[in-house]
Amino acid sequence: MQNSFLGKRIKACGYALKGAFILIKTEPPIQVQVVISIMMVGLGFYFDITTTEWILQIFAMGMVLSLEAANTAIEEIADFIHPDFHHKIGLIKDMAAGAVFFAAITAIIIGLIIYIPYLF
Numbered sequence: 001m002q003n004s005f006l007g008k009r010i011k012a013c014g015y016a017l018k019g020a021f022i023l024i025k026t027e028p029p030i031q032v033q034v035v036i037s038i039m040m041v042g043l044g045f046y047f048d049i050t051t052t053e054w055i056l057q058i059f060a061m062g063m064v065l066s067l068e069a070a071n072t073a074i075e076e077i078a079d080f081i082h083p084d085f086h087h088k089i090g091l092i093k094d095m096a097a098g099a100v101f102f103a104a105i106t107a108i109i110i111g112l113i114i115y116i117p118y119l120f
């Protein structure tokens with residue numbers, strides 16, 4: 001069972017869950033995103049948004065959290081392979097942060113499209 005296809009997949013899920021807990025416990029940018037996500041869920045219940053709006057909101061929250069996590073992993077790799085200052089490391093980190101920026105802007109636009117009609 002341990003080395004079967006299913007066993008390996010279950011083990012991989014365990015590692016992924018461990019990674020998610022480490023991110024939530026230790027990374028302030030992830031903690032901020034989790035708090036924002038909880039607030040957005042509260043807002044969703046408050047305004048009783050539709051099923052489609054829930055799907056869009058959950059997708060946006062998942063996208064930002066996932067990319068923030070990937071950005072953190074890239075920063076860790078960069079610091080591990082080259083702890084000293086190097087313009088390439090700076091560029092790599094800036095690009096990874098740029099990916100989070102794209103996702104965050106998209107999520108903000110989705111949020112505005114969902115909630116502006118409920119507010120005005």
Ligand SMILES: Nc1ncnc2c1ncn2[C@@H]1O[C@H](COP(=O)(O)OP(=O)(O)OP(=O)(O)O)[C@@H](O)[C@H]1O
Binds near residue numbers: 090
């Ligand atoms: N080793 C380095 N060499 C060159 N530039 C760097 C280096 N480390 C960081 N930088 C620059 O500083 C910026 C911030 O890097 P840092 O690793 O502190 O990310 P951060 O987003 O502030 O970290 P955190 O998400 O943990 O708060 C990078 O985007 C990059 O422009």
